Amino acid sequence: MPKRVDHDERRAEIGRALVRVAARRGLHAVGMRDVAAEAGISLRLVQYYFRTKENLLLHGLQQLTEEFGERVTARVRSAGENPGPRAVVEALLTTALPTDEESRAFHLVLTSYALLAVTDEALAAQPYLQRPDAAEDAVTGLLEQAREAGLLAPDTDARTEAITLLALAAGLGTSVLTGQRTPDSATEVLRHQLNRIFRRTQSS
Template sequence: MPKLVDHAQRRAEIVDALLRTAADRGLHAVTMQSVALEAGISVRLVQYYFDTKEQLLLAALTRLAARMGERIENRLRSAGDTATPAEIVEAVMLEAIPADAEGRAFHLVYTEYAVLSVTDAALASQPFMAEPDGMEVFLVRQLRAAQQAGDVDPEVDVRREAVALMAMSAGLGLSVLLGQRPADDAFETVRHHLKRLFQSITPDPAAPKSSSSS
């Protein structure tokens, strides 16, 4: 009896092979041949699931977005069901720091996608690239909840603060990725700002430690 093939799993394996190739050698080095080699399958099989390289790139971008969401959800879950808005914002901000191997790979490949989307209309039109306000809306919601709870000054412009938080996380994440500062220093910088924004964050907390500093 012929062996049944899990097509969804096979597609996921091919996409993950692309992401590994991009993380190791850069998105510019990705070809159907390089992905096939990384996945340990034939080029013909890659083309069976993805007619073009563009289709493969778009599928990998979708997977990248989903994996980022999973990592944020895992960090929020560790904060518990009764996490405060301050703890939720902190978890999201810290996830933007590439402090482990997977996080570094994610940020590296996402940055390459962002640069490529400047000149690639197909990539630029994808929701993950074209609709970046989802995180802004999320942060605004948390900041307003904190204001209602008396944890954030009612005079704070929550939308402006959300935009500033996003810019901070993006800048710090890139600086860690480039080796300009260690992840622990980026963590400290995030908390330095958050403890001025949220009254519930203690003045001198012990900053979370990354698995490695570089």
């Protein structure tokens, strides 16, 4: 029954299976046989579409970061037609918080990758982890824009505040992952910090 098959779609499907099993048992414990079983296919096919395990892991990381970008833009877009800088920044930051079960799995695996890249040079060479400062630049730009519009104190250091917000969101995210904090609590803390920076807000 071998019909012609879309390799990219197949790879994406296997990649999703990889993320699911990684979220359940930990990225370190993921084997090719587990991924195959999760995807409902044979081990041979996982080998066929990704020749080696390293390839599989690399593709999983790429897929995950791309999905993350899509999540951010989707969330920003859902902030309204003509959202203010505050709404955009808030949408951007709250994407980093694991709220439902899906995003929880998502962030667990992505954080595992980031930590893995510290000791694995093949992973560290991936461009997806090399250029994570795009978010920093984006938030910095939004804050400068808000400052020009008079929404921020005039002496605000946009970049420092951007770095602070991003690191805070990341830290809150992991604390939610490890069960030290509830998603609601983390969101509230993040909002509190935003309220401080944005002296006046214009809407949701």
